[in-house]
Amino acid sequence: MKAMAATVLVYYDTRMLGHNPHGWDPSHPAWTEAVKAMINLQYPGSNLETYSHPERPERLTAIVDRLMLEPIEGVRWMLPTAVTTSQLERVHDKTYVSHIESLRGDSCWLSKDTTAVSPGSVEAACLAAGAGISAVEAITAGEARRAFCVLRPPGHHAHSDHASGFCLYNNLAVTAAHARESLGYQRVMIWDWDMHHGNGTQEIFYSDPSVLVIDSHCAAPFYPGSGLESERGEGAGIGSQINVPMPLGIDNAALLRVFDEVVEPAARKFQPDILLVSSGFDCHYLDMTCTMNESGFAMLTQRMIDLADELCDGRLVLLLEGGYNAQALADSAHAVVRVLAGNRPVDFQGTHKKGQGLSSNAKVRSENANMNQVASISKSG
């Protein structure tokens, strides 16, 4: 007999497509050259005269189209409520929030690592930052136990006082702070499995012992260049930041080992009230240099579901971070939502088309990684 589908809340709002900055700023030729070099590296053969910003609306439409064309039983589409200023100010400086707010309707660049705004960007950012809050509120109200937020701009590089790496507001940090300060959760646990170190999330919770952040990522000098094992938190928060720097080329087995050896034991010790995931899909083999596939993300999701069921009544919220290949995003998000809806992960091993990946005994820690060739990559997100 077929098992009942679990309800999974999927948050999305078409206004997030209104964030659509141009790929470069004509008034900053040096920045333009840096972006063109980055695009050429990631998408060889692109027409650099017509190419748009890599963090583009099609990232979301690819995911949503797939979820619509191949519907999953149990999915409930939800509209996020836009974040409020006071919710943002739990993790961002007042002056930073008012600066971003002042950019409504404008086009400009905020940082040379390709963070820019178009007229619809601030509205999109407020919906993205509100999506996780809407999700944890619905879960707290008992509407479901699991949620996936299809959102942009992403958030994990956004610091308390500045934008970077395609990120304006730190969506996940805003969500964690809301769970702590408004919904009564004592301990919030985050796993950031995006390919890049979530330097903004680390900075925001660095001295906060109530938020445990585990961050697996391609090691420095890969963008953003932080996330060393020695960065463990400060003051009362010492030990509440766990960085797992890894070699370029991360495969499914490597991240499953991070779960088994780091995430699961840390969770048992920490006893979280809710699990949040910064779910970037840029470790997919169709994206940059790593070799995961959608099966790997599905298996990670199943493990997080099991952990949430064991430790925190199943409360689990995933927020989209990076991932820049439309097919990889669609395949990965669909596989993840399918598992969130109660289906067992399908093994897609064998669909790798690129690279050799790491062997199953890939080293989680990456002291020996040869990353010299890619040290100059300034890819973000």
Ligand SMILES: [Zn+2]
């Ligand atoms: Zn990323």
